[in-house]
Amino acid sequence: MSGQTPPTLQKRARQTQLRDEALAISPLENVPAVYIPWLFQEAFAGRHNSLIKTMVAAWPFQYLPVGSLINMHNLETLQALLDGVDRRLTRKFPPGRPKLQVLDMRNVHHVFWNIGSDANDSDSDAETLDEKQVVKALPRYALRQRLKIIVDLSISSQLNEEKAYFLNWAKQRKGSINFCCTKMKIWDAPDKVIREIMNVFHPEHITELELYTDWTLLRLAHFAPYFGQMKNLEKVFLAPLHKNTSPIMNITGASKVKCIKKIISQFSKFNCLQHVFMKRVHFLRDHLHQILGCLRTPLQTLSITHCLISQTDLDSFSCCHNLFKLKNLEIRGVTLFALDLMPLRGLLGKLAGTLKSLDFQWCSMKDSQLIVLLPALSQCSQLNQINFYSNDFSMAILKDLLQHTATWSKMNVEQYPVPLECYDALGHVSRERFVELCQELMDTLRAKREPKSISFATNVCQNCGKTCVYGQGARLCSCLQ
Ligand SMILES: [Zn+2]
Known part of the structure; x- marks a missing residue:
């Protein structure tokens, strides 16, 4: 053997x-x-x-x-x-x-x-x-009779050989096979390609749409009817960097309003939308409240990044019932310093039992605004993640905030800006004050609860492009090392 x-x-x-x-x-x-x-x-x-x-x-x-x-x-x-x-x-x-x-x-x-x-x-x-x-x-x-093919698609103007082969194969068989796309990403793609794909993969099957385009408002408006047909959409990510670089492509004020209205009205057609992400949607100002007013279902996630919003938009936050079950609220790179945040406080008050993550990075908020939010913030007992980086808070208000967070027992990751007192008149960070004040804030918090992961960060250094971060010890930007 x-x-x-x-x-x-x-x-x-x-x-x-x-x-x-x-x-x-x-x-x-x-x-x-x-x-x-x-x-x-x-x-x-x-x-x-x-x-x-x-x-x-x-x-x-x-x-x-x-x-x-x-x-x-x-x-x-x-x-x-x-x-x-x-x-x-x-x-x-x-x-x-x-x-x-x-x-x-x-x-x-x-x-x-x-x-x-x-x-x-x-x-x-x-x-x-x-x-x-x-x-x-x-x-x-x-358990169906006709063969069904399910795919996720990422479409751009440059389709590789395999994707082009598959899409051409699918186009020729759309009468005999049910094609179903659940997640669709659209990069800049010609109208003709999008039209052909939507004819094969019916929009009603799409549950997640990511739109990364540099389309003009006019092109977005042309796409709007397909968008509206995505009735089963659960998650949408819109990042249209529309650019009217050519004077020929510029549209009149009336046409602009018509295009925006057409795009926004589609939001009233989604039966199960739960997560909305909008990044650099430049036409959003004065229209966000219209989108929120159109929604048919309660959202779990609202993310607005690098957009301009108006007081009218913000006012709608406290009365839009479809925001009252949010688990994730992200307002990043949205300048808030000139706005009255009482409606935001109203919303946070409604979210005390549901909100898990809150992100206000790069909002240029001031002390007076954090004071407005504080009573509602301190009641958000389900929070496990918070980010206040790149806001302008003094030592006194940061201390006050940390002293009112005893209910944040589920917090995993918390990120705060360093106090304004860490900077000199020219905006440069003082190493000594940075270490001393951040340690004092850390001690203030530890007197209330034991943090899991906490950090205080400066704004980006104008010389080296890095930040100083105080967390598990101090990490300085290149200039201060
Ligand atoms: Zn530096």
């Missing part, structure tokens, strides 16, 4: 399958169902494209999640997969036998493949599994 372990059942099956790909379809139908997912992973790992094609065509289950297996930068593998789908569409199956109904190309690992790895671990256990157990892991939506 050589002492070698005899080949396990799955190893024998693997050898049989991979040795003769041309005959794979015959043994595939005789292989116990529990080994098929494992064999399929092996075929992908070894880039056995002919076997991939054959296995997809003969796939005996209703669901096939290939997103974690397929490399979208390998055209041959993608072609093999899609050729297999084409073959599957024309193939006749015996009555009652499961057949592929959902091809999931999203890049997420699925529990489906865990069954295969369990089978790898133990032959004896694997032999007791049968096809019913594999099918149990399938989502309910697998």
